Amino acid sequence: MSEFKVAVVIYEPIDGDMARAYRGLKTALEFKQAGDDVLVQFDGSGVDTLAAISNADHPMNGLATALADNITGACGYCATSHKVADAIEEAGWTLLSDAGGEASNRKLMVEGYQILTF
Template sequence: MSKTAVVILAGTDSHADVGRLVNGLETAKEFAENGDDVELIFDGAGTQWIPELEDEDSDYHELYQSVRDNAAACDFCTGAFGVDDAVNDAGVVRLDDHDGHPSIRSLVSEGAEVITF
């Protein structure tokens, strides 16, 4: 069993960003389906995806729901990218381990493989 952190940094601006999001969600899903310890972290512009993915009409809502229990968001970036209320409404865990951001170092120290999208 592996320990993995999938970090979504891609924003919502381009087709390439959508591709990175979907690849990240699929990667998290594959790890979860195989019983691995996986954390899905929305960081930076990636936090903008949360309100879109929470929308049941989103093309990626079902995929997101398959890994939602493993999801967290950067506390600082939810404010910086204007999605505070949406993240709060969604009940997504907020991480602020290092100056308001998730601690990638802590993940690595705990033996997690960090994969960014």
């Protein structure tokens, strides 16, 4: 049984501080490797990050692959407004819409997750 329930939410755009997005994914991987209940979702400008790292040629694609079972998807509203919804869906990720078309942070809290943002 997991000791922790952690939701890592990536808001950082890939063309912003890539180290911040990397750190968030590495943090999620650390929790996963420890056997904790961890999930990753991309929101805001972070949807650009998911679209980019889904490309096999991207240096952070290995992290996306290692966390594939933990990535819940990306905010549907944000992905559409950032024009990356098609790329995200084509990569096999889910567009989250549980809060009126957007990803829900409240849902994470209700489910008992501690939210870490990057």
